[in-house]
Amino acid sequence: MRRDGFTIIEVLIYSALLAIFLGATFAFISSILGTTDTLLERNELIANQEFVEQKLSWIVAGATNVVAPIANSSSSRLQISVVSSTLNPSIFTFASATGEIILKTGSMASASITNNRVKVKNFWIQNFSNNQSTSTLKISLSLESSIYPNLVSTSTFFYALSQ
Amino acid sequence: MKNRNGQSLIEILIGLALIVLGLGSAVVLVYGGQLMLLDRDNASTAKSLASEGVSGASRIVKNNWSVISDGNYGLVFASGTWQFSSTSDISLNLFTRRINVKTVGTNQREIKSTVSWSPDPLRNLSVELVTMITNWTVVQDTGGDTGGGGTTGDWQNPKTLGSVDLGPGNSATDLDVINKIVYMSSKASSAAKPDFFIVNATNGQSPSIASSLNTGPGLNAVDVAGNYAYVANDDTKNQLQIISVSNISNPVLVTSSTFSGSEGGISIFYKGNKIYFGMEQNASREFYVIDVSAPSAPVVLGSYEIGADVNSIFVSGDTAYLATAIDSKELLVLDVSNPAAITESGFYDISGGANGLTAYPVDTKLYFGRASGSNKEFDIFNISNQASPALLVSKDISVDLNDLRIRDNLAFLGTSDSNKEFQVWNISSSSNPTLWSSFNFSQVATAVDYEDNLVYVAVRSNDALRIITSQ
Numbered sequence: 084m085r086r087d088g089f090t091i092i093e094v095l096i097y098s099a100l101l102a103i104f105l106g107a108t109f110a111f112i113s114s115i116l117g118t119t120d121t122l123l124e125r126n127e128l129i130a131n132q133e134f135v136e137q138k139l140s141w142i143v144a145g146a147t148n149v150v151a152p153i154a155n156s157s158s159s160r161l162q163i164s165v166v167s168s169t170l171n172p173s174i175f176t177f178a179s180a181t182g183e184i185i186l187k188t189g190s191m192a193s194a195s196i197t198n199n200r201v202k203v204k205n206f207w208i209q210n211f212s213n214n215q216s217t218s219t220l221k222i223s224l225s226l227e228s229s230i231y232p233n234l235v236s237t238s239t240f241f242y243a244l245s246q
Numbered sequence: 247m248k249n250r251n252g253q254s255l256i257e258i259l260i261g262l263a264l265i266v267l268g269l270g271s272a273v274v275l276v277y278g279g280q281l282m283l284l285d286r287d288n289a290s291t292a293k294s295l296a297s298e299g300v301s302g303a304s305r306i307v308k309n310n311w312s313v314i315s316d317g318n319y320g321l322v323f324a325s326g327t328w329q330f331s332s333t334s335d336i337s338l339n340l341f342t343r344r345i346n347v348k349t350v351g352t353n354q355r356e357i358k359s360t361v362s363w364s365p366d367p368l369r370n371l372s373v374e375l376v377t378m379i380t381n382w383t384v385v386q387d388t389g390g391d392t393g394g395g396g397t398t399g400d401w402q403n404p405k406t407l408g409s410v411d412l413g414p415g416n417s418a419t420d421l422d423v424i425n426k427i428v429y430m431s432s433k434a435s436s437a438a439k440p441d442f443f444i445v446n447a448t449n450g451q452s453p454s455i456a457s458s459l460n461t462g463p464g465l466n467a468v469d470v471a472g473n474y475a476y477v478a479n480d481d482t483k484n485q486l487q488i489i490s491v492s493n494i495s496n497p498v499l500v501t502s503s504t505f506s507g508s509e510g511g512i513s514i515f516y517k518g519n520k521i522y523f524g525m526e527q528n529a530s531r532e533f534y535v536i537d538v539s540a541p542s543a544p545v546v547l548g549s550y551e552i553g554a555d556v557n558s559i560f561v562s563g564d565t566a567y568l569a570t571a572i573d574s575k576e577l578l579v580l581d582v583s584n585p586a587a588i589t590e591s592g593f594y595d596i597s598g599g600a601n602g603l604t605a606y607p608v609d610t611k612l613y614f615g616r617a618s619g620s621n622k623e624f625d626i627f628n629i630s631n632q633a634s635p636a637l638l639v640s641k642d643i644s645v646d647l648n649d650l651r652i653r654d655n656l657a658f659l660g661t662s663d664s665n666k667e668f669q670v671w672n673i674s675s676s677s678n679p680t681l682w683s684s685f686n687f688s689q690v691a692t693a694v695d696y697e698d699n700l701v702y703v704a705v706r707s708n709d710a711l712r713i714i715t716s717q
Contacts, residue, residue, distance in 0.1 A: 111272070118276050122283050129287050136294065155326070211326030215305050219326060238291065241298040241323065243305045 124200065124228040128236040131201045131226055135184055136240055138196050139222060142173045142188075143242040149220065154212035161208045161220070177206035182227075201226045204235070218244040285365065288340070292361040292373040295343055299359030300377045302328035303345045307355060311381045312563065315610065316355075319345045349609040350654045351393050351696075353381040384562075387518035391424050391471070394698030397654045399716030401670050402683045407450040407700065407715040411708045412443055412458075418704035418711060420467040420649075420693040422475075427494055428453070428695075428702055428711060429475050433464030441465045442477060444494045450700060450713050456494045461487050461502075471516040474500070474541045478511030478523065485511035486523055486534075488541050500542050506530040515559040515566075520547070522566055522582070524556025532556050533568065535585035547585035552578070558604040558649075565591065565632055567612060569602030576602035577614055577625075579632050592633040596622055596640070604649045611638075611676060613657060615647030623647045624659065626676050638676045643669070649704075651696040656682065658701045660691030667691040668703055668714060687712060 089097070142163055150172065151162040159177035170188045178185050178195075182202030187193040197203055205225035210218055220242045228234035302321050306328050307314050320335030321328060321343060334344040346358040357379060362372035378396070385391070412418060415435030422429045428445040440458035442465060447453035465487075467478040473492040479485050484502035491497050505511070507528025515522040519539040525532045532552040537545040554571035561567075564583035570576060579592040596602075598620025606613045607629060614625040622640035624647050629635050646662040657679065659669040666684035668691050673679040689707030696702075701714040 111269070115272060115276050118280065122279055125283055125287070129283075129290055133290055140297075213326050215309050215327045219305070219323075219328070221323070236287075238294060240294060241301060243301045243328070 121231060121234065124231050124234055127198075127200045128226050128228055128234060131197050132224065132236050132238055135196055135224060136238075138186060139175070139240060139242065142170070142175075142186075143220070143244070145170065146218075146244055149210050149218040149244065152208055152210045154210055154218070157207060157209040159206055159208070161222070175206070175208075177203060179203075182229075197226070200229050202229055203227075205237075216243045220244075281365075285371070288363060288365065288371070289373060291338070292341055292363060292371075293375075295337055295341055296359040296361045296373045296375040299343050299345050299361070300357055300375050303330075303347065303357045303359065304377060304379050306330060307347060307357065307379060308381070311384075314347060316348050317346070319347065321345055350378070350396050351652065352606075352608050353384050354393070354396075355379055355381075356396075391422065393651075393653065393696050396699070397656055397716065398699050401656055401716045404668070404670060404683055404685050404701075404714045404716055406685075407713040407717075408447065408453045409709045409713065410445050410453045410455060410711040412455070412710040413439065414708065415439065416441075416708075416710065417689070417706040418692060419465060419706075421695055421702055421704045421711065422468050422470045423447070423695045423697045423702045424470055426450070426697070427456075429468050429470045429491065430704060430711060431465030431468040431477055432710065433466075433480060437463040442468070442475070442489060442497060444491060444497060445711055446494065447702070447711075447713060450715070453711065453713060457497055459489065459497045459499065461489070461499055466510060466512045467514045469514045469516045469521075474538070476514050476516055476521050476538065478514045478525075480510040480512075482508040482510070485509075485525060486514075486521065486536065486544065488538065488544065490541075501544065503536070503544055503546075505534065507532075513556050513559045515561050517561045520585070522559045522561050524552075524559050524568065527552075527554050527571065533559075533566075533580070533588070535582055535588065537585075548582075548588055550580060550588040555601065557602060560605050560607055562607050567605040567607055567629075569605040569614065569616075571601040573599040576600070576616060577605060577612070577627065577635060578602075579629075579635065592631075592635055594627060594635045594637060596620065596625060596637065598622060603647060606650055606652055608652045613650055613652055613673075615650050615659070617647075618643075618645045618662070623661075624650075624657075624671070624679070626673070626679065628676075639679065641671075641679060646690075648691060649693040651694050651701070653696050658694050658696060660694040660703055662690045667705070668694075668701070668712070685714065 145165040146163045148164040152158040161175040163173045165171045174187045176185045183195040186196045207223045209221040222240045225237045318333040319330040320332040341363045343361045348356045358376045360374045418432045420431045426448045430443040440460040442459040444456045446456040462481045464480045465477045475489040477487045483504040486503040488500045507530035509526035509528035513524035521536040523534040531549040533550040535547045558569040566580040566582045568578040574595045575593040577594040581589045581591040600617040600620040604615040610630045612627040612629045616623045621642040623643045624641040626638045627635040649660040651658045655674040657671040657673045667687040668685035670682040671679045672682040693704040703712045
């Protein structure tokens with residue numbers, strides 16, 4: 084007797100194989116998409132960290148004096164007197180409630196220098212004053228991803244002002 | 247014939263291969279993306295570390311200029327200050343930072359901060375930041391003569407950029423360049439001719455004489471600081487003259503001072519409101535320290551008996567390096583911390599009696615030129631210990647080495663060689679400097695000065711100023 088088609092066993096085996104294949108494919112694709120998301124957020128953290136660093140370098144490059152924190156103390160607020168009258172004074176503030184760093188230069192309006200895809204967990208400035216430099220600033224910055232709180236980036240920047 | 251439905255083995259293999267390729271590509275893509283991001287993260291951290299390295303090391307070197315020697319260092323931040331430790335430092339168990347300090351000229355150093363890391367054993371990555379720092383306190387002391395930027399271009403093929411004729415019978419004896427304005431001293435065939443010239447070399451291709459002044463029979467040396475030129479006069483009186491050059495079109499002789507001994511002034515060096523003045527051998531003294539904080543009323547602070555011509559003076563810190571005509575002390579080192587009581591702190595007797603003609607210290611090395619006759623005209627000393635300069639090498643150039651300047655790894659020499667008056671030596675190796683290139687002038691090169699990759703040469707002929715370029 085000629086029997087076309089598949090037996091029930093064959094159908095079951097093929098279905099199972101297909102299910103396994105589709106499942107694996109789905110898991111793989113979702114892992115790729117998940118990783119991509121993580122990468123994007125990680126990228127966002129680095130971009131924010133670099134932007135904050137660039138803003139700090141920009142202001143410190145024209146600095147004449149560190150007003151806050153005062154010599155040999157620390158705080159989450161950095162106020163710098165700068166040469167440019169339009170930028171003087173320049174103030175970096177840590178808004179812990181919203182997780183932002185706010186920069187205010189001269190009489191211009193305040194602006195956040197971090198975006199809402201990251202949260203600033205820590206922004207702490209130590210001002211060392213001694214015979215090596217009137218002000219050596221040690222600035223610690225911790226950022227956390229708003230979407231993936233396990234993604235964090237911690238960095239420390241040093242700036243030395245001349246005597 | 248047996249009916250064979252389904253796939254052949256080859257089709258299955260191709261199918262599998264395609265699936266593997268697809269999956270493999272996806273894995274590589276995702277992994278590659280992660281790796282790229284990791285590299286970017288690491289590069290960002292490395293840049294930050296390199297930047298803080300430059301900043302920290304600059305602070306250390308500026309504050310301890312004479313203590314820190316050239317070499318590789320690691321950096322630590324402790325008790326609020328940067329400190330050097332070891333030859334490199336490691337951060338986050340991944341980044342190795344090495345600070346390289348290198349002297350590139352008198353009072354100028356290059357700081358290179360290199361941060362390297364290996365994300366995997368086969369990939370070595372690095373970030374490098376370089377900065378130049380100047381010992382401003384000393385530069386200010388020497389009248390703002392920094393020498394400008396480092397050497398570039400091809401110094402193996404120097405060319406003349408421009409030249410100036412000081413007029414018939416007038417030969418240049420010395421020069422000093424500040425911001426492309428060249429102050430020249432000269433000796434003329436007649437005492438009635440001018441002997442002090444200001445050349446505007448802002449356009450190096452066509453330098454022009456901005457003004458000139460006749461101060462007497464002729465001048466032997468010039469050093470300019472601020473608004474004043476200090477000149478050594480080749481006369482039996484008025485040996486030191488001070489000229490106001492605040493208006494380069496109209497130099498004005500402010501004052502002249504006469505020193506006993508009835509011989510001419512031959513060398514002069516300005517540092518920190520003081521003039522260090524050298525004379526020809528005479529019955530009185532040959533070396534003087536003069537306070538010129540009020541240039542119109544110079545005050546002699548002290549003097550020292552040399553007993554021979556003082557051909558060249560260079561003061562660094564509280565130490566004066568003299569090239570003299572004393573046979574047993576061609577290089578004489580004096581402690582001038584107290585001008586009222588100058589003392590000898592060291593000397594070097596180079597074999598042969600040929601006179602010392604020029605001395606130029608850079609960091610712990612002193613470059614020295616002598617008159618011909620000893621087969622050792624170009625000498626390099628280690629002056630880490632001023633009390634006993636150690637001769638590192640002597641090179642035979644067979645002629646008088648009249649003046650020299652050092653920049654980076656090059657020495658620019660003004661000589662009496664009839665075919666190679668201007669010479670460039672590669673001094674990368676202090677033990678074996680080599681002739682890099684030379685240039686033929688019509689007459690003897692009496693003095694050289696360097697500024698911004700140009701060398702200004704005073705020549706004892708009609709074309710008295712030659713500006714030499716590497717471009």
